[in-house]
Amino acid sequence: MDLLSIKNPSFLKGLTNNELEKLSEEIRQFLIEKLSVTGGHIGPNLGVVELTIALHKCFNSPQDKIIWDVGHQSYVHKILTGRASEFDTLRKFKGLCGFPKRMESEHDVWETGHSSTSLSAAMGMAIARDLKKEKSYVVPVIGDGALTGGMALEALNHIGHEKKDMIVVLNDNEMSIAPNVGALHSVLGRLRTAGKYQWAKDELENLLKKVPAVGGVLAATAERIKDSLKYLLVSGIFFEELGFTYLGPVDGHNFEALFESLGHAKKISGPVLLHVITKKGKGFSPAEMDKVGTWHGTGPYKTDTGAFVKPLNAPPAWSSLVSETVRKLARKDERIVAITPAMPVGSKLEGFAREFPDRMFDVGIAEQHAATVAAGLATQGMKPFLAIYSTFLQRAYDQVVHDICRQNLNVFIGIDRAGLVGADGETHQGVFDIAFLRHVPNIVLMMPKDENEGQHMVYTALKYDDGPIAMRFPRGNGLGVPMDETFHSIPIGTWEVLKEGEDAAILTFGTTIPMALEAAAQLEKQGISIKVINARFIKPFDEKVLLNLLKEKMPILTIEEAVLQGGFGSAVLEFANNQGFYDAVIDRMGIPDRFIEHGDVDSLLDEIGLTSREVVRRLTILARKKQRRA
Incomplete structure (x- = not known):
């Protein structure tokens, strides 16, 4: 056909x-x-x-x-x-x-x-x-x-x-x-x-129909026989009891x-x-033959062998980097346990599960339960790592608020697939987590610029003892940067200046840092000097650095691969207002107020204007505003 x-x-x-x-x-x-x-x-x-x-x-x-x-x-x-x-x-x-x-x-x-x-x-x-x-x-x-x-x-x-x-x-x-x-x-x-239950029940019903009715006694007896048959042949009869x-x-x-x-x-x-x-x-x-879920959803593959088509010598996947760092730290800290809601493969926790089977918990498709289990573990002095996709963390929002943050418990949430994920589309884009976590008291929210900073953030999170802490990281592979052999903690709430500049400042983090640096390099050729700051802590952020920018009347552009409403840029605006800088020049770039459909990430970013080209255009305008004000 x-x-x-x-x-x-x-x-x-x-x-x-x-x-x-x-x-x-x-x-x-x-x-x-x-x-x-x-x-x-x-x-x-x-x-x-x-x-x-x-x-x-x-x-x-x-x-x-x-x-x-x-x-x-x-x-x-x-x-x-x-x-x-x-x-x-x-x-x-x-x-x-x-x-x-x-x-x-x-x-x-x-x-x-x-x-x-x-x-x-x-x-x-x-x-x-x-x-x-x-x-x-x-x-x-x-x-x-x-x-x-x-x-x-x-x-x-x-x-x-x-x-x-x-x-x-x-x-x-x-x-x-x-x-x-x-x-x-x-x-x-x-x-x-x-499997013979339904057949046996039907056969019994056919037999009883052939027996002349003798009042209600036989009918009642027949029903008891059928009920007994249910419990004999199918343990529990879960669905029929429902x-x-x-x-x-x-x-x-x-x-x-x-x-x-x-x-x-x-x-x-x-x-x-x-x-x-x-x-x-x-x-x-x-x-x-797949027994672990590798063939649930895949990229391209060869039909004759089933071999996946992947780039050669690619940097490690973010999920693998995070889970393997947790695994290394778990060797020295028996309090560390891992929890996942039915995503051990996607979250790359297979290695952790093999090495620490008693400290790895796949709770099934039950995100709410996973979050509260993590909270329960934390009350007993354990250090739970909750590995969960951004899109699925939405389903555990109340548990994060009520059970984890309200009790200020030491749960480390690894927010995988943060930002645009591409082909799976609008139901899976991880663009809401900043907005729905930023306003919750007690939580620390961060995102690394590369995999080296990522491993240090994992270390920071598992050494942190003052409440819940979450790290966002994207789908796909890292940048291939050199990796430090020794872990170190990053001071909570600190930002990092990646490039000095005088005419305007970019505040951004994670996947949009390369975009910011590229735009700054292009503007440098035009005589416009741009400061680029790795705003790696989204909450709490570096108030000292931001306050200095506002005092210097530096125009600011915030960039985030997340929704603008209630996001990082909104936090910067709120801070400026609260500090009395009512004339501060602040522009924001991010995900517009609509659901983003499927497609490759570059095409999606281009469609919504989240590109270095747009960064250059906006910074040119901001720099001119500063010149006019001067």
Whole structure:
């Protein structure tokens, strides 16, 4: 079949199972080839090919609402809804989004890039359907990893209580990004081995129907027998106790089994949970054999060998630099423990876990829990390192405020993927953390200019005993600078002058420092002298340095790869106002007040005007203002 000619999923209705199996093979080959060039979430999508086809054959999208949890497994859905021709642009600037996008297609009924949201969204849609007296199916598809998220469990509780008609498809591949952990994962493991439960219950019901009714005694006895059967064959009956009719487990790569189970589910009133077993990475050997999550989401790779296409002799990744520095320090300090919410691979904590298995805790997709566990550890004199992406730290905001900062506990938060992350787009851009942390009392917030300063900041954080401290660091690799062999502490709240100048000053930190230095060098050729300051401590900042700039009436440009509203530049403005410098000349550059979509970081920075070219333009204006004032 020509996948590029697909306009909508209706063509599936007339295909036989043999034809669907052939289509599955064609889709897998298409994904393997396309993603080898663009990169993307190859493992999750190869695992849901048959399941996605079956859903679109059994239901009528978009009238029936198919809701993808996390959304990184929606590539097959996108192909079946007419977007195969756009896959060369997947995750590229102005191209096809790697997650469901409502503006892309009417079939994308829910947008998400974070896990565990589908069930709550589905409940909202089911309530709206019933209030509007409409007839449609609501079908959230949630993974076993996402099901461990607290929000998903809250939704299960509500759905079971309200008894709304809904078919929850549990896509169980035994992994999220990394292997799943936790008691609920063990419950699912028992369910996988208890596949004869539904068959046995159905057979018992058929048998009882053949027995003439003898008052209510037989009926009551029959119900007790069925309940006993449940507990005999399926340990716990977790979902049925929550109010769901449990079906499964079902082979998620077998069309006959999928169609039979989905057909059964459609006939049942109230909430149904269909437990589907799939193989992550199915059809591509390197992804199938992956046991740690390497093939969850990748960059380009070679289709024949599975080897990743990476630059030679690249500097170390930021995540690796931070985690390995923590690991080195943990050898001398037994109080240091590491915590991650289901991101041991992304946070490069595998080495720490191997060396210190008793001091490494992957709590699953549970960011709120991770933050408060870290707080609990800190109350007992431990030195917890909480490794978490900026975009996922948003989910633990209340715990950071209420449990960590309010109690002034010594938790070190490593904020990974801070700033623009590129291809994963607006759900993953790490641009809000400065704004939502800066106003919280007690916390120290910092960002290094390079990996050498980064290792010293990690050392500083783990030696700090006066409360919570957080370090932002970007996605990708360092700059390749020489590394000191001995760690040293950096005085909290101190800035560093990288270049002296007299006409204007740039205050910036992290990834935007090279941009500032480049602009200053260009302006130097024009006779404009620019001071460049590494404002590495965002909170508390260097009040002495800033006060001197204001007293000298030095025009100031702040630059941050983060949102302007409530950000670092706002802090500089607030300080100037509080100190009475009402005529200070201060300009700010950063992320504008909108969500930044996907694409390579350079293209995104160019689109929003966060470039050395724009820095030169603004500093030229600022320098002229100083000259006029003089």
